[in-house]
Amino acid sequence: MTTSKKLDRSDPHRRTRRDHSTETAEDYVEAMAEIIERSGTCRVVDLTKHFGVSHVTVTRIVARLQDEGLVVTEKYRPIELTTQGRRLAQRSRQRHEIVYEFLLALGVDPKVAAIDAEGIEHHVSPQTLSKFKAFVQR
Amino acid sequence: MTTSKKLDRSDPHRRTRRDHSTETAEDYVEAMAEIIERSGTCRVVDLTKHFGVSHVTVTRIVARLQDEGLVVTEKYRPIELTTQGRRLAQRSRQRHEIVYEFLLALGVDPKVAAIDAEGIEHHVSPQTLSKFKAFVQR
DNA sequence: TGAATAGTGTAGTTAAGGCTACAATTTGAA
DNA sequence: TTCAAATTGTAGCCTTAACTACACTATTCA
Ligand SMILES: [Mn+2]
Ligand SMILES: [Mn+2]
Ligand SMILES: [Mn+2]
Ligand SMILES: [Mn+2]
Numbered sequence: 001m002t003t004s005k006k007l008d009r010s011d012p013h014r015r016t017r018r019d020h021s022t023e024t025a026e027d028y029v030e031a032m033a034e035i036i037e038r039s040g041t042c043r044v045v046d047l048t049k050h051f052g053v054s055h056v057t058v059t060r061i062v063a064r065l066q067d068e069g070l071v072v073t074e075k076y077r078p079i080e081l082t083t084q085g086r087r088l089a090q091r092s093r094q095r096h097e098i099v100y101e102f103l104l105a106l107g108v109d110p111k112v113a114a115i116d117a118e119g120i121e122h123h124v125s126p127q128t129l130s131k132f133k134a135f136v137q138r
Numbered sequence: 139m140t141t142s143k144k145l146d147r148s149d150p151h152r153r154t155r156r157d158h159s160t161e162t163a164e165d166y167v168e169a170m171a172e173i174i175e176r177s178g179t180c181r182v183v184d185l186t187k188h189f190g191v192s193h194v195t196v197t198r199i200v201a202r203l204q205d206e207g208l209v210v211t212e213k214y215r216p217i218e219l220t221t222q223g224r225r226l227a228q229r230s231r232q233r234h235e236i237v238y239e240f241l242l243a244l245g246v247d248p249k250v251a252a253i254d255a256e257g258i259e260h261h262v263s264p265q266t267l268s269k270f271k272a273f274v275q276r
Numbered sequence: 277t278g279a280a281t282a283g284t285g286t287a288g289t290t291a292a293g294g295c296t297a298c299a300a301t302t303t304g305a306a
Numbered sequence: 307t308t309c310a311a312a313t314t315g316t317a318g319c320c321t322t323a324a325c326t327a328c329a330c331t332a333t334t335c336a
Binding site: 008009010011012013014015016019020027049050051052103106107108109112113114115116117118119120122123124125127128131132135 | 146147148149150151152153154157158165187188189190241244245246247250251252253254255256257258260261262263265266269270273
Binding site: 155181182183193194197213214 | 313316
């Protein structure tokens with residue numbers, strides 16, 4: 001039983017707003033995990049390049065991620081992921097990858113797929129994700 | 139020629155941020171067009187119910203849409219769409235419909251598809267949209 | 277070893293989009 | 307017709323996420 005109830009017409013928008021409120025955290029820990037894997041450590045400047053925003057924006061967001069227990073920082077030091085941060089990074093990365101591969105399987109060009117996947121990933125429910133996965137594996 | 143250049147790793151995020159900056163306008167004019175079609179006029183209170191936000195939030199967003207030339211309002215009167223607003227509504231509605239039908243065609247439950255489509259629609263490029271359309275028509 | 281440069285921190289501003297509380301207007305029913 | 311309810315407006319607050327400008331720390335290399 002998937003607890004259905006009735007669908008209020010405002011429910012989809014409530015959900016979209018909730019997706020957006022977790023989007024930044026997902027993208028940041030995902031980027032940090034990748035950067036650490038690639039280069040050993042992740043610094044503020046790496047994230048400014050990754051996201052194309054100023055270092056001030058990165059610093060503020062990272063501070064909030066620390067409050068949320070996803071990262072640990074120390075002044076002028078590289079940023080580290082907590083266990084919780086690594087878990088979220090892994091889940092986000094898997095979902096991102098599935099969405100990207102799904103778009104490729106549909107015939108979308110790699111560059112376009114990379115762009116679309118970055119926004120779409122946060123709005124894909126578990127059920128839709130599993131349909132994507134099934135499609136990729138034909 | 140689709141002017142390729144090379145893909146900076148910050149491009150997808152720039153694009154996602156741009157999508158989010160136009161999302162509200164798209165959803166609002168789309169909702170207004172539907173409400174007007176269904177009931178003749180669209181009032182602030184209709185939009186508060188549609189989106190599940192306070193009437194203050196609706197009022198402020200509608201004021202901005204007026205600055206942008208998408209709607210016309212007069213104190214205590216129903217909100218009207220401009221020609222430009224109707225054009226955007228139509229485009230948004232078509233794209234939304236295609237995304238929704240695509241998810242259904244993939245086998246996603248209607249309620250889940252309605253929720254996911256509401257967020258996904260804004261991140262679907264023309265190319266991806268045409269792949270979605272082709273898939274729906276098998 | 278010092279400077280220059282790179283990286284980071286901090287202060288202050290802006291805009292969008294959420295809210296509550298209260299004031300004003302419109303409308304519908306008695 | 308009048309007045310109570312519904313609707314809309316306005317004032318003021320919050321959070322997120324963007325920015326510039328300037329200060330401070332760390333690193334590199336001449
Ligand atoms: Mn991502
Ligand atoms: Mn993303
Ligand atoms: Mn989004
Ligand atoms: Mn939407």
